[in-house]
Amino acid sequence: MSKLNRRAAIGTGISAAAALSALPTGAYAAGDEVIKVGLIGCGGRGTGAASNVLHSAPGVVIHAVGDMFESQAKNAQRSIRNMADNEPKIKELGNKADLPDDRVFWGLDAYQKVINSGVNYVILATPPGFRPLHIEAAIKAGKNLFTEKPVAVDGAGIRICMKAFDEANQKKLGVAAGTQRRHQASYIETIKRIHDGAIGDLVTGRCYWNQGILWSRPRREKMTDLEYQCWNWYNFTWICGDHVVEQHVHNLDVLNWVFREHPVAVNAMGGRSRNNPAYGHIFDFFSAELEYPGDRHCISQARQISNCFNAVTEFVTGTKGTSHVGGSTINGKPVVTPAMRRQQTDPYIQEHTDLITSIRASSPINELKNVAESTLTAIMVREAAYSGQRITWEQALNSQKTYLDVSKLSLDMKMPEWEVAVPGKTRFS
Numbered sequence: 001m002s003k004l005n006r007r008a009a010i011g012t013g014i015s016a017a018a019a020l021s022a023l024p025t026g027a028y029a030a031g032d033e034v035i036k037v038g039l040i041g042c043g044g045r046g047t048g049a050a051s052n053v054l055h056s057a058p059g060v061v062i063h064a065v066g067d068m069f070e071s072q073a074k075n076a077q078r079s080i081r082n083m084a085d086n087e088p089k090i091k092e093l094g095n096k097a098d099l100p101d102d103r104v105f106w107g108l109d110a111y112q113k114v115i116n117s118g119v120n121y122v123i124l125a126t127p128p129g130f131r132p133l134h135i136e137a138a139i140k141a142g143k144n145l146f147t148e149k150p151v152a153v154d155g156a157g158i159r160i161c162m163k164a165f166d167e168a169n170q171k172k173l174g175v176a177a178g179t180q181r182r183h184q185a186s187y188i189e190t191i192k193r194i195h196d197g198a199i200g201d202l203v204t205g206r207c208y209w210n211q212g213i214l215w216s217r218p219r220r221e222k223m224t225d226l227e228y229q230c231w232n233w234y235n236f237t238w239i240c241g242d243h244v245v246e247q248h249v250h251n252l253d254v255l256n257w258v259f260r261e262h263p264v265a266v267n268a269m270g271g272r273s274r275n276n277p278a279y280g281h282i283f284d285f286f287s288a289e290l291e292y293p294g295d296r297h298c299i300s301q302a303r304q305i306s307n308c309f310n311a312v313t314e315f316v317t318g319t320k321g322t323s324h325v326g327g328s329t330i331n332g333k334p335v336v337t338p339a340m341r342r343q344q345t346d347p348y349i350q351e352h353t354d355l356i357t358s359i360r361a362s363s364p365i366n367e368l369k370n371v372a373e374s375t376l377t378a379i380m381v382r383e384a385a386y387s388g389q390r391i392t393w394e395q396a397l398n399s400q401k402t403y404l405d406v407s408k409l410s411l412d413m414k415m416p417e418w419e420v421a422v423p424g425k426t427r428f429s
Ligand SMILES: NC(=O)c1ccc[n+]([C@@H]2O[C@H](COP(=O)([O-])OP(=O)(O)OC[C@H]3O[C@@H](n4cnc5c(N)ncnc54)[C@H](O)[C@@H]3O)[C@@H](O)[C@H]2O)c1
Pocket: 040, 041, 042, 043, 044, 045, 046, 066, 067, 068, 069, 072, 107, 108, 110, 111, 125, 126, 127, 128, 130, 148, 149, 150, 178, 179, 180, 230, 231, 246
């Protein structure tokens, strides 16, 4: 992509051509520096992202890993070394893992040690509650960044991300987010056609992440309260954001991308019927009405209850037709041919290819504002459902409601008693 096209792509997703293109071979563009990756958060997605970046472009080395738990960090060291030594595509690209024991870190300050270890590209794959703290530290230290979604769990965290977005731009750092649909050719092409007028002016939309109950991890021997909640993180709002933020952010991001705006207000409801403390205090379901500028209203559903109708996708309607965006159709006709689908690069790899290509071309992409806006959209749904109030964008962005200040944690601290939110009683401020 030319620099101009690359710039134009910021905020609207990368072009379909880029997403469909083969990996750049030997193309270091302006910068020939090796991409030295530091991974923070060594769970399923973190080790997955390490594999993805090793498959994404030549000249990539995994240089350091860090996790809150020693076992997680050491397991990642082992598995990343193993994949780098054995996977043909990684070897073909000349990429490797250079992970001596003294660059494997654990503890609450592991993120800072990874950032200070000589890396120039940081991957953040911890639970979302830590994201603003880690994003702020990485950008402050001048690192390019791949950050998993969501990027915060409350308004205060979003404000940190918005500042980091500006700082990254000033420092010309690249930032890509794990909203991988923005790097998926089928989405890019469908949304491009919508933006080109294929269904006229947008009127409404709907999006879903409805699935069965997800996971809970039992407490391990000798775990402190904090360690237990960081381990079983999915089920605590201070660290997960609740599933509407943690997962449905993907679909809300698609609506914001299609509408090229974020909602001005949200009215939502939700509740919890599971009665098992292993699942913390999160809700089972959320159902929301999102108000976009121009009096355009969309609906969203996020449910995690087993044995129900499941759907993970998005639809929009315009003055001249409809699109099943997640299914890549416009007025019932497929946008993407089977041949295009076969050619489509894995978006989890493509997001790193796009970021690295942009860094090497000295025209870094910065997706932090988009993902922060989509995260805040999801936070609005959660807080509207928890409180039973209609919440405006400004209220959410300026909110003083924080669940926990993660910059002040200690392993043996006393954790607050979390309660299930009660609409009409739980306050949003
Ligand atoms: N883009 C996607 O499709 C996608 C898919 C899966 C997960 N994710 C995101 O990736 C993130 C991680 O999810 P996961 O499934 O890998 O979870 P996981 O539980 O498998 O891994 C999280 C890791 O972070 C570690 N951790 C917790 N607190 C930490 C801290 N303060 N400092 C350092 N390490 C810490 C945990 O010990 C664990 O190893 C989440 O934000 C999730 O939403 C994105």
